[in-house]
Amino acid sequence: MAPVKFITGKRSVEEYDVLIKNGMVVDGTQSPRYQADVGIRDGAIAAIGRLSNARGRREVDASGMIVAPGFIDLHTHYDAQVFWDPHCTASGWHGVTTVTVGNCGFGLAPVTAEARERAMLSLTRVEAIPLAAMRAALPWDWTDFPSFMASLKAIPKAMNLMVFAPLSPLLIEVLGLERAKAGECPTDVEHRRMRELMHEAMDAGACGWSTQIMPPEGPQAFQLDFDGSPMVTDLMHGETCLQLAEVLAERNEGFIQATLALADPVYEMELIEQIAKASARPYLFNAVHPLWIRPESHHKKIAWLDDCRRRGLRVYGHATASRVGQVFELENFNIWDADDAWREAAMGTHEEQKTKFADPARRAALRAAIVSTTMPIVTTRIVEVTRPENKQYEGKTAEEAAAMMGVPHAVDAILDLAVAEDLKTVFSVGGSNDFPGAVEDVMNHEFLLPGFSDGGAHTKTFTAARFTTEVISEFVRDLEMCSLEHAHWRLSTLPAHIAGLQDRGTLEVGKAADVIVYDLENLEVLPVEVAHDLPGGEWRRIQRARGYRAVFVNGELTLEDDKVADGRSGQMLRSL
Numbered sequence: 001m002a003p004v005k006f007i008t009g010k011r012s013v014e015e016y017d018v019l020i021k022n023g024m025v026v027d028g029t030q031s032p033r034y035q036a037d038v039g040i041r042d043g044a045i046a047a048i049g050r051l052s053n054a055r056g057r058r059e060v061d062a063s064g065m066i067v068a069p070g071f072i073d074l075h076t077h078y079d080a081q082v083f084w085d086p087h088c089t090a091s092g093w094h095g096v097t098t099v100t101v102g103n104c105g106f107g108l109a110p111v112t113a114e115a116r117e118r119a120m121l122s123l124t125r126v127e128a129i130p131l132a133a134m135r136a137a138l139p140w141d142w143t144d145f146p147s148f149m150a151s152l153k154a155i156p157k158a159m160n161l162m163v164f165a166p167l168s169p170l171l172i173e174v175l176g177l178e179r180a181k182a183g184e185c186p187t188d189v190e191h192r193r194m195r196e197l198m199h200e201a202m203d204a205g206a207c208g209w210s211t212q213i214m215p216p217e218g219p220q221a222f223q224l225d226f227d228g229s230p231m232v233t234d235l236m237h238g239e240t241c242l243q244l245a246e247v248l249a250e251r252n253e254g255f256i257q258a259t260l261a262l263a264d265p266v267y268e269m270e271l272i273e274q275i276a277k278a279s280a281r282p283y284l285f286n287a288v289h290p291l292w293i294r295p296e297s298h299h300k301k302i303a304w305l306d307d308c309r310r311r312g313l314r315v316y317g318h319a320t321a322s323r324v325g326q327v328f329e330l331e332n333f334n335i336w337d338a339d340d341a342w343r344e345a346a347m348g349t350h351e352e353q354k355t356k357f358a359d360p361a362r363r364a365a366l367r368a369a370i371v372s373t374t375m376p377i378v379t380t381r382i383v384e385v386t387r388p389e390n391k392q393y394e395g396k397t398a399e400e401a402a403a404m405m406g407v408p409h410a411v412d413a414i415l416d417l418a419v420a421e422d423l424k425t426v427f428s429v430g431g432s433n434d435f436p437g438a439v440e441d442v443m444n445h446e447f448l449l450p451g452f453s454d455g456g457a458h459t460k461t462f463t464a465a466r467f468t469t470e471v472i473s474e475f476v477r478d479l480e481m482c483s484l485e486h487a488h489w490r491l492s493t494l495p496a497h498i499a500g501l502q503d504r505g506t507l508e509v510g511k512a513a514d515v516i517v518y519d520l521e522n523l524e525v526l527p528v529e530v531a532h533d534l535p536g537g538e539w540r541r542i543q544r545a546r547g548y549r550a551v552f553v554n555g556e557l558t559l560e561d562d563k564v565a566d567g568r569s570g571q572m573l574r575s576l
Contacts, residue, residue, distance in 0.1 A: 019056025023067035028506035043555035070097025070514035078456035097514035105211035107166035109148030127457035132536030146204035157570030165201035183235030207575035208254030222338035245279035290438035321450030331423035341365035384426035459540035500575035523547030
């Protein structure tokens with residue numbers, strides 16, 4: 001047989017805006033990884049394969065690196081921060097290209113001009129967003145939800161945004177603050193008005209709606225208003241949720257994010273199922289928190305979520321996927337707000353707080369509350385002191401410090417030390433996943449959505465926006481809890497599906513060019529830093545990443561070699 005002859009002609013060079021060469025593509029579909037080039041043109045993936053006869057106006061050598069779809073984080077609170085930080089850091093440092101804001105029912109619209117200060121105050125405790133930063137940076141060129149969306153659209157962004165219509169400001173708009181705080185059920189007329197406002201929000205581009213419903217008392221009452229009272233959504237009625245769920249069903253668009261922790265767990269599950277059925281849309285349940293003090297609680301939630309899936313209910317569990325704990329000073333935030341005695345002691349001015357924490361008459365009640373919602377107080381560790389004579393306590397647990405100080409209880413050690421240092425002592429507690437088997441429970445379940453970063457919130461205590469890097473570098477690479485292909489499916493494709501994003505979440509021709517390039521072997525989360533980079537002279541705790549060669553959002557470079565770049569190509573996205 002005569003040899004086959006290949007006739008080759010001169011081919012024209014294919015030109016791309018961006019050409020990523022020689023990378024290992026993990027495309028988010030769960031298909032096996034493969035070596036390929038990726039060509040980007042006009043903000044979309046134009047070609048994937050061996051693009052040997054091609055060139056790009058910008059070229060990235062991805063040899064030895066992973067090329068994957070950008071991460072999607074469906075639980076953040078960058079509602080205020082995006083006005084001064086187009087990269088929505090820390091998420092923007094960790095390969096995230098799309099975030100949802102307006103979670104938990106909390107947000108900044110609708111709001112009257114007279115209620116703006118109250119709206120900002122409501123975010124200072126429940127989400128610990130500094131008031132001075134909001135006062136200094138928010139333009140307040142809106143009163144209703146459509147004008148808020150217009151304001152967000154107008155600002156340059158390096159991140160794609162999806163925006164929930166939060167139910168707290170919606171309840172206040174219709175009922176007034178006093179009636180909403182009293183937990184009154186809307187009348188039929190008021191429910192119709194709420195439905196009209198939800199349609200208006202969806203017309204303006206809302207991706208759905210969000211809420212938090214937690215009991216105003218008991219161990220779950222820790223997400224509170226600035227004055228220690230419940231958030232208005234905590235007191236809302238199930239009928240209101242069903243009314244607004246029907247709006248999404250009527251439109252056949254959007255999804256729901258709800259943080260529920262009702263006193264009656266049976267009713268909680270029944271209500272969620274009713275809302276999911278009424279909306280016929282995805283319902284993102286927050287959250288599956290593995291707790292070492294109650295490990296059975298998340299196992300029960302996972303079993304219920306599995307049962308929902310078998311019955312065809314579109315209820316997805318959002319799980320904490322980080323070992324990060326909380327770092328805090330008592331002057332800034334009291335992580336034990338679920339306890340009445342701790343909550344009361346932590347309220348007030350700095351001097352009032354210090355007086356109450358020093359009060360011997362309060363100590364018995366504070367000692368009695370030895371368990372918080374996540375970790376026992378006795379496991380609190382002393383991170384940093386301000387006075388030289390207290391250096392001996394750094395690195396010690398509160399229990400160890402109590403023995404060294406000769407005081408009767410770990411609580412006394414915490415409070416005596418904090419009061420002596422003007423409440424500036426830095427403490428830490430472990431994260432809800434920081435016990436054997438916790439992360440495995442999350443990562444081994446196929447349909448649990450890793451995340452729950454709270455990015456933009458709890459700015460002085462919590463750095464879980466690192467979770468995407470942590471999942472890839474530690475849980476996948478180092479501990480081999482799941483394949484890299486499955487991890488990218490859960491960090492990009494699954495959240496895109498839940499959120500109704502049909503044009504992104506995978507690396508496929510025609511999809512939006514939200515692309516990350518990273519060095520798997522050297523990817524890591526960097527240590528906690530204090531950054532004085534917020535408006536109004538405020539500061540925050542952050543964790544950066546190392547190992548990201550490039551991040552593209554809609555085809556434009558937003559991160560290069562772990563440093564923010566000039567791209568401002570973020571878009572407002574809808575849920576379809």
